[in-house]
Amino acid sequence: MLRGRFSQDTHQLVQEFTDSLDNDRVFAEQDIQGSQAHARMLGRQGIITQQEAEQLVSGLERIREEIQKGSFPWRSDLEDVHLNIEHRLTELLGSVGEKLHTGRSRNDQVALDLRLYVSQRVEEWQALLLQLARALTDQAEQHLETILPGYTHLQPAQPVSLAHHLLAYVQMLRRDAERLRQAQERIRVSPLGAAALAGTTYPVDPEEIAREVGFGNSFANSMDAVSDRDFVLEPLFCAATITTHLSRLCEEIILWANPSMGFLGLPDAFATGSSIMPQKKNPDIAELIRGKAAGTFGALQTMLSLIKGLPLAYNRDLQEDKKPFYQADVIVSGSLSLLTAMIAEMEFNPEKMLRAVNSGHLNATELADYLVSKDIPFRTAHQVTGKAVAYAESQGRGLQELKLSELQEFSPQVEEDVFRALDPYQAVARRNSPGGTGFKAVSDQLAAVKAWLESASGDG
Amino acid sequence: MLRGRFSQDTHQLVQEFTDSLDNDRVFAEQDIQGSQAHARMLGRQGIITQQEAEQLVSGLERIREEIQKGSFPWRSDLEDVHLNIEHRLTELLGSVGEKLHTGRSRNDQVALDLRLYVSQRVEEWQALLLQLARALTDQAEQHLETILPGYTHLQPAQPVSLAHHLLAYVQMLRRDAERLRQAQERIRVSPLGAAALAGTTYPVDPEEIAREVGFGNSFANSMDAVSDRDFVLEPLFCAATITTHLSRLCEEIILWANPSMGFLGLPDAFATGSSIMPQKKNPDIAELIRGKAAGTFGALQTMLSLIKGLPLAYNRDLQEDKKPFYQADVIVSGSLSLLTAMIAEMEFNPEKMLRAVNSGHLNATELADYLVSKDIPFRTAHQVTGKAVAYAESQGRGLQELKLSELQEFSPQVEEDVFRALDPYQAVARRNSPGGTGFKAVSDQLAAVKAWLESASGDG
């Protein structure tokens, strides 16, 4: 901090509260990357000599190596990572080192570093999303004809293919991937050259820097460039939708692992026991992923409340932009990785699924439809079926376990072929409308998903 | 509600708590639109006869007219808008009316209605955003050479063009518009044909319906189609970023209207007085817009917490998806409209802006740069300037008001030409790097913005 004007030293507490070194050290690589791009641009534009530019680039390269080797002399009295690197550069190069800051300011520099960091992490999220989608798709492929109760209101509704159920999550992830890809268009915009807030008197070339760091564009307005944090808000929102989707899947894993359902066995490697209850096999990972989703909501809310009502341009409040992103990043990366590994090893229990299908009157719709096919009006068919269900339930039997004569008491139109209609496998097979759970429809969906996964790997 | 199986009537309180008629009535138009598309598809696919399809379409048309005229017989004992319309249709058409529900369910029907509604409202937001961007651009065009203090940390930093300052907000709105456009790609996906959760046994054609209602796609997975609410989350996030941006602009309007700054006069039509303080002219509108932004954060948070941890497929919790969207819609539409009208009539006070520029030492950077141009190292120049500022401040004068001899006491290199360097108009003019505040750079930015506005009007 340059304090020519100040007579007192900064209060000790101040240093601790404002010291951002811990948070910022993680940006060392991005800072060097941005500074090298800046130095090259300065040279190419003739703002400094080509030789000076080369000196700066290789000095920064040496600092990169020192940091990687752990030999970099970090100093906590130098406020942050940026000052540490600048100071070291001047130690290494003498007064040439000071020329690096020509035509830029701390405000545009930190904005670039954060954009580079966010962009790289979001790229990682994109790759992890695809991995999870692949794991789900692999399981779906193995369970095309596995039937389980489809629930609405957590009540048995109609039998569905397990593949169809799992692919519902793949569709959610696909939208998430699309949102991340579009967010990247706005993240990958270089703010360097905006300087403090007003641009600079040097003939800088911001687009050149954007190209150097692999971004698509440079900023359009210098005041916006140093004060905008949409590029943090947007991935935080994506994090919230991703983890919301994962929380739903984890809720189902937790439900399915409860022995009353018993639809799946948790791989031992993803379950934990209890210190006093020897029979316990707890779905901790699924619970943690479900719980951690809440952390991304908090991060998003923090960031929105942080920015609301801030006048232009840069305000120090914005230093707090990093923590919410870190927090969300740890959750998103960890949850995606772990869920992928767990899904890959998940063992489903088709027998218990089928048992639940058979005992939950999930074929009631089929009976109603059967009656309709016998020319009974829909409302009547619906009421007749309701009574048959009530009777079957009072008997502790499924509809398919009633005798023909019993069914005929509810409607004389019922004939022997009703039992084919009541077969849950047939009930699933019949729903072959596009996007439906019929085996043919699910096969088509699976093919489309696989085609997407293949093409998406290219961008990765 | 079909209650063939139930022996008791629904509890009175239940009806009130679950009654969604008030909220849903606003969907009448969307419900009719979706039902007409569905009826046409049923006819074209031969699921019902062409004649039946036409009867359904014209019956729905008559209901639309009844609603518009206010003659529709709403019944609150029929749970919601959908049942009201269905019931009326059967009154009008007899048993043909009942065929409308063939191959669909309440779950996919309400999802389509909500998607239609959200899509239409978001279209309105897009138009309103452009209007505000235009109003800001018009003001910018008139104030290219108006100079005001650019602040960082709310401290005077460097003088900037008012046009540049206003265009910073246009850039934010431009990103918002892009996000809305991309969100529409995911909103405009028809879920009809997903039925309850599993698809249907009828040979429906979901893509046909999507085309009929003007959507780009139909659903890929029926379980996802009835339970996904990303299409509400995403516009809620857009609402949060839009209103965050507006809150920043309104904070500045409030600050600028404070007499100590006095940078603008509120148009009388947008200010209010006080019941006991006759001198008051309060920026209520700006305060309300700033305040209401918080309501969109709450709406987003509500929606995220609502969905977290819900198992597939539809759960009744999702009925609560409408209120947050309504809440955000009222805020976004109202804020954009009102701010547009207020910006259009805003009268800026260039003299007070210039006075603040001259008294805030905003040309300190210029002095430092001047010294650097005289071959003084940057750090030294920075320190020298700091001392000169401290001296000027202690004198209650600006740097440009010091005598040459006084300036020379800080550095003998200072010469007569320093006063040109210290002129704020020149300071702005010099910052012509791309995206900077220099008049030439701002003119270029203005041209780009106007080109965007023109092209965007086309999509509208």
Added chain:
Amino acid sequence: MLRGRFSQDTHQLVQEFTDSLDNDRVFAEQDIQGSQAHARMLGRQGIITQQEAEQLVSGLERIREEIQKGSFPWRSDLEDVHLNIEHRLTELLGSVGEKLHTGRSRNDQVALDLRLYVSQRVEEWQALLLQLARALTDQAEQHLETILPGYTHLQPAQPVSLAHHLLAYVQMLRRDAERLRQAQERIRVSPLGAAALAGTTYPVDPEEIAREVGFGNSFANSMDAVSDRDFVLEPLFCAATITTHLSRLCEEIILWANPSMGFLGLPDAFATGSSIMPQKKNPDIAELIRGKAAGTFGALQTMLSLIKGLPLAYNRDLQEDKKPFYQADVIVSGSLSLLTAMIAEMEFNPEKMLRAVNSGHLNATELADYLVSKDIPFRTAHQVTGKAVAYAESQGRGLQELKLSELQEFSPQVEEDVFRALDPYQAVARRNSPGGTGFKAVSDQLAAVKAWLESASGDG
């Protein structure tokens, strides 16, 4: 609005955006109550004559009657409920009516009205909380010896008394009730006499007004009095904890109503059917209560973001303080009422609960404890039990269904008395430590809860 200084009429949009009449009309009663207290104080202090005071009080009484009868001439061109009443008072009383506003301002007036309103609603919440606690306690009393699986991680852990399980929720509600009671201490503070922000030159007596409206205190600082909204934040937080607690109970109701568990039958009056699935009996009410909880989080978040960073004293942003409270009030009042009615009629299924207890190895801890009682070290006992559980599970049997000889293969110390240890009823009965699930301990807890309910009814 007093506009002596303004030359233009308020913009039409402005009126709509800022018009708070709809929200405020609900405050009519509080406004009259506060104004009557103010008028009496003015008379007693000699600021107006006793006769004038009486005229004001009875004029306000007449307005109260007009509003109750529906004959009050509401005018939407008069900004809000306060101006409507003032205007009507002057119509009725002539210039005496204008004296009502002596020594107060809109700022302290609206703060008092809102405090009165919030306080009355919170009183209602307190009563509704007790009702729900009573309904749960009544059910608990009937199910002291009903045994169900106690879950951790949604995995069967140890059998517990259903009474104990239900009383856990009563304990949560008890804390909620305590928080509401303490919040009332801070809500019931009268701000009247703070005027616009600085107090008044009239010899008003704020404590007198506080007494008149039944509040405990009057304000200590006029600037705080008109700008503080803690008294809204705090009940919003209480609303969030209350509905969070309800959401947990509703999650359990939803789980228990799933046929795989089948622990309870939803009273028909609180369940709904499906338009196409005749067997469905959906726990809509429990789902809605669970979902609506999210609305209170949003309301709290809105209110916090609204206030953050507002300078003293009143800012128009604060007009938005009512909507979040309304929103939360509807949710809290509705959820508590409905859940009380539903709990009262809930029918539990002890057989299915016992079946789940017997099949979930919930007596594994008992076996381990049994082995410890035979002097086997705890860790060894735990491991031995783990193996026995794995064996029993592979056999599809419960531990209590294994033969003595089979159990002895895991540990020769096992004897015939092991079967008494494995009996779940005994397992519950043994846990009689204070606050435990043992029948004696639960009886004690029940007695304490009933004593609290009795004493709390007194305050209500």
Added chain:
Amino acid sequence: MLRGRFSQDTHQLVQEFTDSLDNDRVFAEQDIQGSQAHARMLGRQGIITQQEAEQLVSGLERIREEIQKGSFPWRSDLEDVHLNIEHRLTELLGSVGEKLHTGRSRNDQVALDLRLYVSQRVEEWQALLLQLARALTDQAEQHLETILPGYTHLQPAQPVSLAHHLLAYVQMLRRDAERLRQAQERIRVSPLGAAALAGTTYPVDPEEIAREVGFGNSFANSMDAVSDRDFVLEPLFCAATITTHLSRLCEEIILWANPSMGFLGLPDAFATGSSIMPQKKNPDIAELIRGKAAGTFGALQTMLSLIKGLPLAYNRDLQEDKKPFYQADVIVSGSLSLLTAMIAEMEFNPEKMLRAVNSGHLNATELADYLVSKDIPFRTAHQVTGKAVAYAESQGRGLQELKLSELQEFSPQVEEDVFRALDPYQAVARRNSPGGTGFKAVSDQLAAVKAWLESASGDG
């Protein structure tokens, strides 16, 4: 982790994701404190021998010393701090060490540790709150007769005493302190003895443990005891209100430090400069405190969303309860400490405050009141004053700077004594209603505040 039943090792990723050692290490002291209390109770109840109890207590004492000295052998393969300590205890004491876990479980143990930790941190908050209240009170005492513009809508409203303005914040802090004190009643409840969820078969004495650790009560219901996290939610809400209050004060510091207002000089030790703008003196600390408030909102939202919809009893989601509390603790403790130090050194600028008072027409209300005292009806007086203000503003003068003859043009009743009425010092002095800004009223308030501070220090 006890894995007798498991065949596979825990997946590597799982360990990292679930490893809570980093977070939990901070609980070492609380864990030892709780364990010592538990051991003593076990001895006193005869569950273990007195000698064993003493061995456990002194073994734990030794571990405490090892940790303090840094010689404790932390092992990251042992899941968390609790297992590390237990394991070390057994190393030190042999099989006696294993007896410590008798009659408790991990679930009640971690709940106690967290309650101890939260309680101790909240105690620290209480002390820090009082310190800040004292610093504000000290400043108030020095500025009783310093006058500044009181703003509403950030527009000058009426002059107020700076002491009054500062004491408004003390009143907010006083409510915050009261809330913290009441929250402590619910935090300081010991859950030990609840065991896994059902209580224990050992004759434990939970109240004894509560006394040992200095808590007021022990749990009433074991299922509630292990799953309730109200005791985290409530301090998080307090953190949100505290930091909201601080954010308001910091907003004012930032505004006042802007040179257009210039009401205060930032102590150099609490301001920072700029890397390229030598004149800058930025209120970074105030900005950071304002910004960090948003972090407490996020923490509260995270915690609410985390708990919503969780069934009883313990779920692993709850492991995420610590991070939000940490996050809020760092913000609350840091903000209170730093703001106290900054307030203590703040230098106000009474001249600039007075200048703003004189130029902002803040005496308009005085003119209106003066006219009313001359028997002009209030509404007329208000309108006349509005016109006089418009005239004065057009002249660039204050009302008090107009000539008598000019004032008389607006109302012939104006006489020479108007100038005394227009004097801002008199305007403040006259508002001596209880809680008003009059010097006498503020003196009374100051005395009451000091009495509270004195009495509160006793509890600390």
